[in-house]
Amino acid sequence: DTGVSQNPRHKITKRGQNVTFRCDPISEHNRLYWYRQTLGQGPEFLTYFQNEAQLEKSRLLSDRFSAERPKGSFSTLEIQRTEQGDSAMYLCASSARLAGSSYEQYFGPGTRLTVT
Amino acid sequence: AQTVTQSQPEMSVQEAETVTLSCTYDTSENNYYLFWYKQPPSRQMILVIRQEAYKQQNATENRFSVNFQKAAKSFSLKISDSQLGDTAMYFCAFWGYGNKLVFGAGTILRVKS
Numbered sequence: 001d002t003g004v005s006q007n008p009r010h011k012i013t014k015r016g017q018n019v020t021f022r023c024d025p026i027s028e029h030n031r032l033y034w035y036r037q038t039l040g041q042g043p044e045f046l047t048y049f050q051n052e053a054q055l056e057k058s059r060l061l062s063d064r065f066s067a068e069r070p071k072g073s074f075s076t077l078e079i080q081r082t083e084q085g086d087s088a089m090y091l092c093a094s095s096a097r098l099a100g101s102s103y104e105q106y107f108g109p110g111t112r113l114t115v116t
Numbered sequence: 117a118q119t120v121t122q123s124q125p126e127m128s129v130q131e132a133e134t135v136t137l138s139c140t141y142d143t144s145e146n147n148y149y150l151f152w153y154k155q156p157p158s159r160q161m162i163l164v165i166r167q168e169a170y171k172q173q174n175a176t177e178n179r180f181s182v183n184f185q186k187a188a189k190s191f192s193l194k195i196s197d198s199q200l201g202d203t204a205m206y207f208c209a210f211w212g213y214g215n216k217l218v219f220g221a222g223t224i225l226r227v228k229s
Contacts, residue, residue, distance in 0.1 A: 033216065040119075042207050042219030043161075056216070091161070093217075103211040105150050107161040 004108035007094050011084045012114045013082055020078045021111045025094030032075050034067055035091040035107060036060065043091050049075060090115075118143045119209050126161035128227055129198045136183075137193045137223050141207030148212040150184065152193045155222075156204040164206070167191065198227045 005024045013019050025032050030051050035043035046065070047057045051072035062065075066083075069075040079086055089112050093105040124148050124167045129135035141150070145150055145169045150165040167184050179199075183192045208220040 035217075040222070042209075043217070044220050045218070046214040048216060104135075104163065104166070105217060107153075108162075109160040 003042075004092055004094050004106050006030055006090075006108040006111050008111060009109060010112050010114075012116065015082055015084060015115055017111065018078065018080045019022040019080055019082060019100045020076050021090055021092075021113075022074060022076050023092030023094075023108060024074045025092070026096075027073075028093035029106070030072065031095045032069055033093040034075070034077050035057070035093065036099050037091055037110070038087075045078075079113075082113075084115045087113055117220045118132075118145075118212060118214070120218055120220035122208055122210050122223050125221075126224045126226070128226045128228060129195075131198055131200060133198055133224065134163050134194060134196045136197055137206055137208075137225065139191045139193070139220055141189050141191065141208070141210050143189070143210065143212060145212045146212060149161070150182075150191045151209040151211065152180070152182070153207045153209060153219075154202075154204045155207065156201075161207070165193070195225075200227050202219045202229060203227045 024073040027039045033048040039041040045058050046061050047067050049069040052069050064080045067077045089110045091110045092108040095105045121140045148169045150167045152163045153214045155161045165175050165177045165180050179196045181194045204223045205224050207222045211216045
């Protein structure tokens with residue numbers, strides 16, 4: 001296992017279009033997180049899953065955003081009707097739900113979204 | 117809600133010198149974890165060091181060490197013998213009962229030869 005992977009790495013889209021990103025976590029990890037990072041800022045939490053259940057969503061996650069993790073493995077993050085303010089790096093991280101280790105998150109390389 | 121503050125937007129250090137990055141945080145929780153993450157240019161974020169709040173001893177990982185002051189809610193990172201490969205954005209992060217990481221705004225560290 002080579003770690004957390006994300007696809008695509010870069011996405012340029014026009015305002016109003018829908019986009020979908022994919023994250024493949026480390027195989028034995030049952031927690032999966034999405035963060036958003038704007039230029040020059042730290043990542044901000046969007047949502048997280050434990051297995052296939054979405055346990056928490058940030059208020060940053062407007063109705064245009066939806067995330068799924070259908071079989072508790074990979075996850076997708078979809079943004080509908082993109083806006084220029086959605087331009088950011090979208091980071092995925094995973095962790096194992098074991099005593100004393102669920103906080104240790106491993107990050108993917110991110111998907112950089114540019115909305116024109 | 118927890119907040120993490122990194123008051124140094126940018127720092128520079130000469131190769132082989134020592135540099136300290138500052139971080140303060142605010143929480144009412146007693147049990148939590150603190151982290152420093154490194155994000156090199158155009159590369160993914162990696163964990164540098166972590167500190168459990170219940171441990172009084174400061175964490176150390178090779179050239180990286182922390183100064184954890186729980187009462188002051190301060191968590192600084194010291195990098196000794198700085199190397200060119202240490203050039204990166206460094207983020208301080210908090211993990212508590214909320215089951216998610218809360219990050220500071222980051223400090224850009226440039227190591228000069």
